[in-house]
Amino acid sequence: MTTSPAEVQTSPQGVYRLRLAPREVRELRKYLSVIVARVRAAMIGGSRTPGKLVVDLDGATDVPVVQLVMLVKLLRRNLGGGVHIELSGVRPAVVGSLVAFGIPQDVSVTDSRGRAWTG
Numbered sequence: 001m002t003t004s005p006a007e008v009q010t011s012p013q014g015v016y017r018l019r020l021a022p023r024e025v026r027e028l029r030k031y032l033s034v035i036v037a038r039v040r041a042a043m044i045g046g047s048r049t050p051g052k053l054v055v056d057l058d059g060a061t062d063v064p065v066v067q068l069v070m071l072v073k074l075l076r077r078n079l080g081g082g083v084h085i086e087l088s089g090v091r092p093a094v095v096g097s098l099v100a101f102g103i104p105q106d107v108s109v110t111d112s113r114g115r116a117w118t119g
Contacts, residue, residue, distance in 0.1 A: 008042035014051040016043055025060035028067040032074065040078045051084065058089030058112060065097040072107055086110060090117075 009017045018039055024031050039053065053075065057063065068087070075085060086108045090098070095109055095117045103109070109117040 008039050010042070015054060016052065017054045017056055019056045019058075020060065022060045022062070025057055025068075026062045026064070028064050028071060032067065032071055035071065036074045036078055039075060043079060043083065051082075052086065053079065053083055054086045054088050056088050060089070061091070063091065063094050065094060065101050069098060069101045069103050072103060076104055076107075081106070084108070 009019070011017075016039070018035070020028075020035070024035075043053065055071075055075075057068075072085060072087070079085075084106070085104075087098070087103075088110045089112050090109050092111045092113070092115075095111060098109060111117060
């Protein structure tokens with residue numbers, strides 16, 4: 001099994017943050033199952049009610065859009081519809097591709113300049 005250094009951090013407000021290193025984003029397909037398992041363990045096994053998951057892609061220059069959409073869909077399936085998912089730090093050039101490849105409508109996207117995008 002491929003290991004990932006990705007960590008899931010939480011705040012008192014029930015916001016969980018998954019910080020993905022540029023290398024992990026670049027080779028996302030290798031880490032999909034490990035990342036989903038870590039997020040699920042942290043959010044479902046935690047004492048707080050999960051309300052939001054922020055997937056932080058800040059610094060990632062090479063984003064495999066299809067794998068990123070797959071990650072979001074796997075997270076949605078594992079966490080259920082009650083958890084808001086936000087992709088943060090997405091390069092503006094990638095936003096259109098996320099929509100084209102079927103990012104779920106309930107996922108919010110914030111680009112690397114802090115602007116919110118909608119599908």
